[in-house]
Amino acid sequence: xxxxxxxxxxxxxxxxxxxxxxxxxxxxxxxxxxxxxxxxxxxxxxxxxxxxxxxxxxxxxxxxxxxxxxxxxxxxxxxxxxxxxxxxxxxxxxxxxxxxxxxxxxxxxxxxxxxxxxxxx
Amino acid sequence: xxxxxxxxxxxxxxxxxxxxxxxxxxxxxxxxxxxxxxxxxxxxxxxxxxxxxxxxxxxxxxxxxxxxxxxxxxxxxxxxxxxxxxxxxxxxxxxxxxxxxxxxxxxxxxxxxxxxxxxxxxxxxxxxxxxxxxxxxxxxxxxxxxxxxxxxxxxxxxxxxxxxxxxxxxxxxxxxxxxxxxxxxxxxxxxxxxxxxxxxxxxxxxxxxxxxxxxxxxxxxxxxxxxxxxxxxxxxxxxxxxxxxxxxxxxxxxxxxxxxxxxxxxxxxxxxxxxxxxxxxxxxxxxxxxx
Numbered sequence: 001x002x003x004x005x006x007x008x009x010x011x012x013x014x015x016x017x018x019x020x021x022x023x024x025x026x027x028x029x030x031x032x033x034x035x036x037x038x039x040x041x042x043x044x045x046x047x048x049x050x051x052x053x054x055x056x057x058x059x060x061x062x063x064x065x066x067x068x069x070x071x072x073x074x075x076x077x078x079x080x081x082x083x084x085x086x087x088x089x090x091x092x093x094x095x096x097x098x099x100x101x102x103x104x105x106x107x108x109x110x111x112x113x114x115x116x117x118x119x120x121x
Numbered sequence: 122x123x124x125x126x127x128x129x130x131x132x133x134x135x136x137x138x139x140x141x142x143x144x145x146x147x148x149x150x151x152x153x154x155x156x157x158x159x160x161x162x163x164x165x166x167x168x169x170x171x172x173x174x175x176x177x178x179x180x181x182x183x184x185x186x187x188x189x190x191x192x193x194x195x196x197x198x199x200x201x202x203x204x205x206x207x208x209x210x211x212x213x214x215x216x217x218x219x220x221x222x223x224x225x226x227x228x229x230x231x232x233x234x235x236x237x238x239x240x241x242x243x244x245x246x247x248x249x250x251x252x253x254x255x256x257x258x259x260x261x262x263x264x265x266x267x268x269x270x271x272x273x274x275x276x277x278x279x280x281x282x283x284x285x286x287x288x289x290x291x292x293x294x295x296x297x298x299x300x301x302x303x304x305x306x307x308x309x310x311x312x313x314x315x316x317x318x319x320x321x322x323x324x325x326x327x328x329x330x331x332x333x334x335x336x337x338x339x340x341x342x343x344x345x346x347x348x349x350x351x352x353x354x355x356x357x358x359x360x361x362x363x364x365x366x367x368x369x370x371x372x373x374x375x376x377x378x379x380x381x382x383x384x385x386x387x388x389x390x391x392x393x394x395x396x397x398x399x400x401x402x403x404x405x406x407x408x409x410x411x412x
Contacts, residue, residue: 049205050205
Protein backbone atom coordinates (compact mmCIF):
# COMPACT_ATOMS: atom_id res chain seq x y z
CA UNK A 1 0.00 0.00 0.00
CA UNK A 2 1.27 3.47 -0.88
CA UNK A 3 -0.19 5.95 1.58
CA UNK A 4 -0.12 9.72 1.19
CA UNK A 5 -0.87 12.34 3.88
CA UNK A 6 -1.00 16.18 3.68
CA UNK A 7 1.61 17.58 6.09
CA UNK A 8 2.84 20.92 7.46
CA UNK A 9 6.27 19.53 8.28
CA UNK A 10 8.46 16.80 6.82
CA UNK A 11 8.32 14.67 9.99
CA UNK A 12 6.46 11.41 10.61
CA UNK A 13 6.01 12.55 14.22
CA UNK A 14 4.11 15.71 13.32
CA UNK A 15 0.34 16.05 12.91
CA UNK A 16 -1.72 15.87 9.72
CA UNK A 17 -2.20 19.22 7.96
CA UNK A 18 -5.82 20.44 8.36
CA UNK A 19 -5.93 21.46 4.67
CA UNK A 20 -5.66 19.04 1.76
CA UNK A 21 -5.11 21.27 -1.29
CA UNK A 22 -3.01 23.83 0.55
CA UNK A 23 -0.80 21.50 2.57
CA UNK A 24 2.86 22.49 2.06
CA UNK A 25 4.01 18.84 1.74
CA UNK A 26 2.70 15.37 1.07
CA UNK A 27 4.15 12.33 2.78
CA UNK A 28 4.38 9.23 0.56
CA UNK A 29 4.70 6.14 2.71
CA UNK A 30 5.21 2.66 1.26
CA UNK A 31 3.96 -0.01 3.68
CA UNK A 32 5.94 -2.72 1.87
CA UNK A 33 9.32 -1.08 2.41
CA UNK A 34 8.42 1.28 5.33
CA UNK A 35 10.03 4.01 3.26
CA UNK A 36 8.96 7.66 3.56
CA UNK A 37 9.26 10.17 0.75
CA UNK A 38 8.26 13.83 0.84
CA UNK A 39 7.01 15.93 -1.99
CA UNK A 40 6.42 19.70 -1.97
CA UNK A 41 2.90 20.76 -2.97
CA UNK A 42 3.35 23.42 -5.65
CA UNK A 43 -0.38 24.09 -5.67
CA UNK A 44 -0.41 25.32 -2.04
CA UNK A 45 -0.10 28.97 -3.07
CA UNK A 46 -2.60 28.89 -5.98
CA UNK A 47 -5.41 31.41 -6.01
CA UNK A 48 -7.85 28.64 -6.92
CA UNK A 49 -8.07 25.01 -7.92
CA UNK A 50 -5.42 23.98 -5.36
CA UNK A 51 -7.25 20.75 -4.51
CA UNK A 52 -7.40 19.72 -8.17
CA UNK A 53 -3.68 20.32 -8.67
CA UNK A 54 -2.79 18.56 -5.40
CA UNK A 55 -4.93 15.57 -6.40
CA UNK A 56 -3.17 15.48 -9.77
CA UNK A 57 0.18 15.42 -7.97
CA UNK A 58 -0.97 12.43 -5.90
CA UNK A 59 -2.49 10.67 -8.92
CA UNK A 60 0.89 10.97 -10.64
CA UNK A 61 2.81 9.84 -7.51
CA UNK A 62 1.52 6.29 -7.63
CA UNK A 63 -0.19 6.54 -4.23
CA UNK A 64 -3.29 4.39 -3.79
CA UNK A 65 -4.47 5.61 -0.37
CA UNK A 66 -4.93 9.12 1.05
CA UNK A 67 -5.42 9.98 4.73
CA UNK A 68 -6.79 13.51 5.16
CA UNK A 69 -9.10 15.39 7.55
CA UNK A 70 -11.07 16.88 4.66
CA UNK A 71 -11.20 17.06 0.88
CA UNK A 72 -13.22 18.92 -1.76
CA UNK A 73 -15.49 17.49 -4.45
CA UNK A 74 -13.22 18.49 -7.34
CA UNK A 75 -10.17 16.85 -5.80
CA UNK A 76 -12.30 13.78 -5.01
CA UNK A 77 -13.18 13.48 -8.71
CA UNK A 78 -9.50 13.34 -9.65
CA UNK A 79 -8.61 10.98 -6.77
CA UNK A 80 -11.49 8.70 -7.66
CA UNK A 81 -10.38 8.66 -11.32
CA UNK A 82 -6.91 7.64 -10.14
CA UNK A 83 -8.37 4.90 -7.88
CA UNK A 84 -7.02 6.51 -4.72
CA UNK A 85 -9.03 5.58 -1.61
CA UNK A 86 -9.64 8.45 0.80
CA UNK A 87 -9.68 7.84 4.58
CA UNK A 88 -10.52 10.34 7.30
CA UNK A 89 -7.55 11.12 9.57
CA UNK A 90 -7.81 10.99 13.37
CA UNK A 91 -6.06 13.21 15.93
CA UNK A 92 -2.41 12.32 16.21
CA UNK A 93 0.77 12.15 14.17
CA UNK A 94 1.21 10.92 10.61
CA UNK A 95 2.79 7.73 11.95
CA UNK A 96 -0.15 7.09 14.31
CA UNK A 97 -2.56 7.56 11.41
CA UNK A 98 -0.61 5.10 9.24
CA UNK A 99 -0.65 2.54 12.08
CA UNK A 100 -4.37 3.10 12.62
CA UNK A 101 -5.04 2.54 8.91
CA UNK A 102 -3.02 -0.68 8.85
CA UNK A 103 -4.97 -1.89 11.92
CA UNK A 104 -8.21 -1.11 10.06
CA UNK A 105 -9.21 1.63 12.51
CA UNK A 106 -9.74 4.46 9.99
CA UNK A 107 -13.05 5.18 8.26
CA UNK A 108 -13.42 6.12 4.61
CA UNK A 109 -14.05 9.87 4.20
CA UNK A 110 -17.70 10.12 3.29
CA UNK A 111 -18.30 13.89 3.07
CA UNK A 112 -16.63 16.07 0.48
CA UNK A 113 -17.07 19.85 0.72
CA UNK A 114 -18.02 22.05 -2.23
CA UNK A 115 -15.26 22.03 -4.80
CA UNK A 116 -14.46 25.61 -5.76
CA UNK A 117 -14.56 27.87 -2.76
CA UNK A 118 -13.39 31.09 -4.26
CA UNK A 119 -9.92 31.73 -2.86
CA UNK A 120 -8.55 34.95 -4.24
CA UNK A 121 -12.09 36.27 -4.98
CA UNK B 122 -16.69 63.64 -22.87
CA UNK B 123 -19.81 65.67 -23.59
CA UNK B 124 -21.46 62.94 -25.70
CA UNK B 125 -20.99 60.26 -23.10
CA UNK B 126 -23.85 60.00 -20.60
CA UNK B 127 -23.05 60.66 -16.94
CA UNK B 128 -22.46 57.25 -15.34
CA UNK B 129 -22.89 57.03 -11.57
CA UNK B 130 -21.98 53.89 -9.58
CA UNK B 131 -23.63 53.41 -6.19
CA UNK B 132 -21.71 51.20 -3.77
CA UNK B 133 -21.29 50.31 -0.11
CA UNK B 134 -19.08 48.09 1.98
CA UNK B 135 -21.88 45.72 2.91
CA UNK B 136 -25.40 44.72 1.93
CA UNK B 137 -28.51 46.39 3.34
CA UNK B 138 -26.98 49.86 3.52
CA UNK B 139 -29.20 51.41 0.88
CA UNK B 140 -27.49 51.04 -2.52
CA UNK B 141 -30.68 49.95 -4.22
CA UNK B 142 -32.75 52.61 -2.42
CA UNK B 143 -30.35 55.33 -3.61
CA UNK B 144 -29.75 54.10 -7.16
CA UNK B 145 -33.41 53.29 -7.89
CA UNK B 146 -34.60 56.62 -6.52
CA UNK B 147 -31.89 58.60 -8.32
CA UNK B 148 -32.89 56.99 -11.62
CA UNK B 149 -36.57 57.66 -10.91
CA UNK B 150 -35.84 61.28 -9.93
CA UNK B 151 -33.83 61.78 -13.13
CA UNK B 152 -36.89 61.02 -15.28
CA UNK B 153 -35.23 59.71 -18.44
CA UNK B 154 -32.50 57.43 -17.13
CA UNK B 155 -30.82 54.02 -17.39
CA UNK B 156 -30.60 51.71 -14.37
CA UNK B 157 -28.27 48.67 -14.26
CA UNK B 158 -28.53 46.16 -11.44
CA UNK B 159 -25.00 44.73 -11.18
CA UNK B 160 -25.74 43.01 -7.86
CA UNK B 161 -26.04 39.85 -9.93
CA UNK B 162 -26.12 37.39 -7.02
CA UNK B 163 -29.26 38.98 -5.61
CA UNK B 164 -30.64 41.68 -7.92
CA UNK B 165 -33.61 43.49 -6.36
CA UNK B 166 -33.98 46.80 -8.23
CA UNK B 167 -36.56 45.15 -10.51
CA UNK B 168 -38.84 44.63 -7.48
CA UNK B 169 -39.22 48.42 -7.34
CA UNK B 170 -39.20 49.24 -11.04
CA UNK B 171 -41.39 46.28 -12.06
CA UNK B 172 -40.29 46.67 -15.69
CA UNK B 173 -42.90 45.82 -18.30
CA UNK B 174 -42.38 42.85 -20.62
CA UNK B 175 -38.73 42.30 -19.76
CA UNK B 176 -36.71 40.55 -22.45
CA UNK B 177 -34.11 38.09 -21.32
CA UNK B 178 -30.74 37.31 -22.91
CA UNK B 179 -28.43 34.49 -21.89
CA UNK B 180 -24.89 35.34 -20.82
CA UNK B 181 -22.40 32.63 -21.76
CA UNK B 182 -18.68 32.12 -21.32
CA UNK B 183 -16.32 29.96 -23.37
CA UNK B 184 -15.11 26.71 -21.87
CA UNK B 185 -12.97 24.01 -23.49
CA UNK B 186 -14.50 20.85 -24.86
CA UNK B 187 -12.05 17.97 -25.12
CA UNK B 188 -12.28 15.41 -27.90
CA UNK B 189 -10.82 12.27 -26.30
CA UNK B 190 -10.53 10.61 -29.73
CA UNK B 191 -8.02 13.25 -30.84
CA UNK B 192 -6.39 13.83 -27.42
CA UNK B 193 -2.98 12.19 -27.10
CA UNK B 194 -2.79 12.74 -23.32
CA UNK B 195 0.29 14.97 -23.66
CA UNK B 196 -0.81 17.15 -20.69
CA UNK B 197 0.26 20.45 -22.29
CA UNK B 198 -3.16 21.92 -21.47
CA UNK B 199 -3.04 20.76 -17.82
CA UNK B 200 0.44 22.18 -17.33
CA UNK B 201 -0.56 25.46 -18.99
CA UNK B 202 -3.76 26.10 -17.02
CA UNK B 203 -2.87 28.68 -14.35
CA UNK B 204 -6.22 28.10 -12.62
CA UNK B 205 -5.93 24.29 -12.32
CA UNK B 206 -9.21 23.84 -14.15
CA UNK B 207 -7.91 20.72 -15.93
CA UNK B 208 -6.62 17.41 -14.55
CA UNK B 209 -5.68 14.15 -16.21
CA UNK B 210 -7.80 11.21 -15.20
CA UNK B 211 -7.64 7.96 -17.11
CA UNK B 212 -5.19 9.30 -19.68
CA UNK B 213 -7.25 12.33 -20.77
CA UNK B 214 -7.89 15.76 -19.26
CA UNK B 215 -11.18 16.46 -17.52
CA UNK B 216 -12.50 19.99 -17.05
CA UNK B 217 -13.68 21.68 -13.85
CA UNK B 218 -15.94 24.25 -15.50
CA UNK B 219 -16.46 26.55 -12.51
CA UNK B 220 -12.70 26.92 -12.02
CA UNK B 221 -12.09 27.80 -15.72
CA UNK B 222 -11.49 31.51 -16.42
CA UNK B 223 -12.26 31.21 -20.17
CA UNK B 224 -8.79 32.33 -21.27
CA UNK B 225 -8.82 29.97 -24.27
CA UNK B 226 -5.14 29.09 -23.78
CA UNK B 227 -5.64 25.31 -23.71
CA UNK B 228 -7.46 25.33 -27.06
CA UNK B 229 -4.71 27.46 -28.64
CA UNK B 230 -1.97 25.28 -27.25
CA UNK B 231 -3.30 21.76 -27.91
CA UNK B 232 -0.95 20.20 -30.49
CA UNK B 233 -3.53 17.58 -31.46
CA UNK B 234 -6.31 20.10 -32.07
CA UNK B 235 -8.43 18.15 -29.58
CA UNK B 236 -9.81 21.19 -27.73
CA UNK B 237 -12.62 23.35 -29.08
CA UNK B 238 -14.25 26.20 -27.18
CA UNK B 239 -17.92 25.91 -26.46
CA UNK B 240 -20.51 28.18 -24.79
CA UNK B 241 -21.54 27.65 -21.20
CA UNK B 242 -24.48 29.71 -19.86
CA UNK B 243 -23.64 31.45 -16.56
CA UNK B 244 -26.51 33.90 -16.18
CA UNK B 245 -28.96 36.27 -17.83
CA UNK B 246 -29.50 39.95 -18.47
CA UNK B 247 -33.09 41.16 -18.72
CA UNK B 248 -34.12 44.48 -20.19
CA UNK B 249 -37.40 46.31 -19.65
CA UNK B 250 -38.86 49.76 -19.17
CA UNK B 251 -40.39 51.34 -16.08
CA UNK B 252 -41.84 54.82 -16.64
CA UNK B 253 -38.98 56.71 -18.30
CA UNK B 254 -36.28 54.41 -16.97
CA UNK B 255 -34.63 51.60 -18.95
CA UNK B 256 -34.06 48.84 -16.44
CA UNK B 257 -31.36 46.18 -16.95
CA UNK B 258 -31.05 43.33 -14.47
CA UNK B 259 -28.16 40.86 -14.30
CA UNK B 260 -28.68 37.44 -12.76
CA UNK B 261 -25.95 34.92 -12.07
CA UNK B 262 -26.99 31.29 -12.25
CA UNK B 263 -26.97 29.55 -8.87
CA UNK B 264 -23.71 27.73 -8.21
CA UNK B 265 -21.59 29.87 -10.54
CA UNK B 266 -18.40 31.19 -8.95
CA UNK B 267 -18.00 34.55 -10.70
CA UNK B 268 -20.49 37.27 -11.63
CA UNK B 269 -17.96 39.19 -13.73
CA UNK B 270 -19.16 37.90 -17.16
CA UNK B 271 -22.75 38.94 -16.35
CA UNK B 272 -21.57 42.36 -15.12
CA UNK B 273 -19.49 42.87 -18.29
CA UNK B 274 -22.56 42.02 -20.41
CA UNK B 275 -24.67 44.48 -18.38
CA UNK B 276 -22.16 47.30 -18.76
CA UNK B 277 -22.37 46.74 -22.52
CA UNK B 278 -25.95 48.07 -22.24
CA UNK B 279 -24.76 51.56 -21.32
CA UNK B 280 -25.69 53.81 -24.27
CA UNK B 281 -22.58 55.21 -25.94
CA UNK B 282 -24.18 58.61 -26.33
CA UNK B 283 -27.17 60.68 -25.32
CA UNK B 284 -28.17 62.73 -22.33
CA UNK B 285 -29.78 60.09 -20.12
CA UNK B 286 -27.78 59.52 -16.92
CA UNK B 287 -26.82 55.93 -16.04
CA UNK B 288 -27.05 54.52 -12.51
CA UNK B 289 -25.15 51.38 -11.59
CA UNK B 290 -26.41 49.48 -8.53
CA UNK B 291 -23.22 47.66 -7.44
CA UNK B 292 -22.78 44.40 -5.55
CA UNK B 293 -21.92 44.85 -1.86
CA UNK B 294 -18.34 44.95 -0.63
CA UNK B 295 -15.15 45.96 -2.40
CA UNK B 296 -14.03 42.79 -4.23
CA UNK B 297 -13.61 42.00 -7.97
CA UNK B 298 -17.31 42.26 -8.88
CA UNK B 299 -17.45 45.79 -7.43
CA UNK B 300 -14.24 46.82 -9.20
CA UNK B 301 -15.74 45.62 -12.48
CA UNK B 302 -18.96 47.55 -11.80
CA UNK B 303 -17.26 50.89 -11.08
CA UNK B 304 -14.46 50.80 -13.62
CA UNK B 305 -16.28 52.82 -16.27
CA UNK B 306 -18.18 55.10 -13.85
CA UNK B 307 -17.64 58.87 -13.93
CA UNK B 308 -18.66 59.26 -10.31
CA UNK B 309 -19.10 56.98 -7.30
CA UNK B 310 -21.69 57.39 -4.58
CA UNK B 311 -20.79 55.66 -1.29
CA UNK B 312 -23.83 54.85 0.83
CA UNK B 313 -23.13 54.58 4.56
CA UNK B 314 -25.00 53.73 7.77
CA UNK B 315 -24.64 55.70 11.01
CA UNK B 316 -22.92 52.94 12.98
CA UNK B 317 -19.33 51.99 13.84
CA UNK B 318 -19.74 48.94 11.58
CA UNK B 319 -21.13 51.22 8.86
CA UNK B 320 -18.08 53.51 9.14
CA UNK B 321 -15.79 50.49 8.85
CA UNK B 322 -17.55 49.41 5.65
CA UNK B 323 -17.45 52.97 4.34
CA UNK B 324 -13.66 52.96 4.89
CA UNK B 325 -13.37 49.83 2.67
CA UNK B 326 -15.16 51.39 -0.31
CA UNK B 327 -13.42 54.73 0.33
CA UNK B 328 -10.11 52.92 -0.07
CA UNK B 329 -11.33 51.26 -3.28
CA UNK B 330 -12.56 54.42 -5.03
CA UNK B 331 -9.40 56.26 -3.96
CA UNK B 332 -7.29 53.47 -5.48
CA UNK B 333 -9.33 53.71 -8.70
CA UNK B 334 -8.95 57.52 -8.66
CA UNK B 335 -12.70 57.95 -9.06
CA UNK B 336 -14.42 61.16 -8.02
CA UNK B 337 -16.84 60.30 -5.22
CA UNK B 338 -19.03 61.49 -2.40
CA UNK B 339 -21.04 59.92 0.41
CA UNK B 340 -24.75 59.59 1.11
CA UNK B 341 -25.52 59.10 4.80
CA UNK B 342 -28.52 56.79 5.12
CA UNK B 343 -30.73 56.03 8.16
CA UNK B 344 -29.71 59.29 9.85
CA UNK B 345 -30.98 59.85 13.40
CA UNK B 346 -30.27 62.25 16.25
CA UNK B 347 -26.94 61.63 17.92
CA UNK B 348 -23.57 60.31 16.88
CA UNK B 349 -22.87 59.26 13.28
CA UNK B 350 -19.53 57.45 12.96
CA UNK B 351 -19.82 57.50 9.14
CA UNK B 352 -20.23 61.27 9.18
CA UNK B 353 -17.18 61.54 11.44
CA UNK B 354 -15.24 59.42 8.91
CA UNK B 355 -16.31 61.75 6.05
CA UNK B 356 -15.23 64.84 8.00
CA UNK B 357 -11.90 63.32 8.94
CA UNK B 358 -11.12 62.24 5.34
CA UNK B 359 -12.67 65.25 3.58
CA UNK B 360 -15.27 63.08 1.83
CA UNK B 361 -18.00 65.35 0.42
CA UNK B 362 -21.38 64.54 2.00
CA UNK B 363 -23.80 64.66 -0.93
CA UNK B 364 -26.96 64.12 1.09
CA UNK B 365 -28.63 62.66 4.14
CA UNK B 366 -31.57 60.26 4.17
CA UNK B 367 -33.47 60.19 7.48
CA UNK B 368 -34.33 57.05 9.43
CA UNK B 369 -37.98 57.40 8.56
CA UNK B 370 -40.81 54.87 9.05
CA UNK B 371 -42.68 56.38 6.09
CA UNK B 372 -39.75 55.71 3.77
CA UNK B 373 -39.36 52.25 5.27
CA UNK B 374 -43.02 51.48 4.61
CA UNK B 375 -42.87 52.72 0.99
CA UNK B 376 -39.73 50.67 0.42
CA UNK B 377 -41.02 47.50 2.04
CA UNK B 378 -44.04 47.59 -0.27
CA UNK B 379 -41.79 47.82 -3.31
CA UNK B 380 -42.69 51.46 -4.02
CA UNK B 381 -40.24 54.03 -5.30
CA UNK B 382 -40.29 56.89 -2.79
CA UNK B 383 -39.24 59.49 -5.37
CA UNK B 384 -42.29 58.59 -7.47
CA UNK B 385 -44.79 58.38 -4.59
CA UNK B 386 -43.83 61.07 -2.13
CA UNK B 387 -43.16 64.77 -2.67
CA UNK B 388 -40.60 65.04 0.13
CA UNK B 389 -38.50 62.20 -1.30
CA UNK B 390 -38.91 63.44 -4.86
CA UNK B 391 -37.26 66.64 -3.64
CA UNK B 392 -34.61 64.85 -1.57
CA UNK B 393 -33.47 62.61 -4.44
CA UNK B 394 -33.90 65.47 -6.93
CA UNK B 395 -31.45 67.64 -4.99
CA UNK B 396 -29.10 64.69 -4.46
CA UNK B 397 -29.10 64.16 -8.22
CA UNK B 398 -28.35 67.83 -8.81
CA UNK B 399 -25.48 67.73 -6.31
CA UNK B 400 -23.98 64.62 -7.99
CA UNK B 401 -24.24 66.32 -11.39
CA UNK B 402 -22.37 69.38 -10.06
CA UNK B 403 -19.67 67.32 -8.33
CA UNK B 404 -19.12 65.16 -11.44
CA UNK B 405 -18.97 68.22 -13.68
CA UNK B 406 -16.53 69.90 -11.33
CA UNK B 407 -14.30 66.80 -11.36
CA UNK B 408 -14.47 66.54 -15.17
CA UNK B 409 -13.49 70.21 -15.45
CA UNK B 410 -10.59 69.88 -13.03
CA UNK B 411 -9.39 66.77 -14.90
CA UNK B 412 -9.12 68.46 -18.29
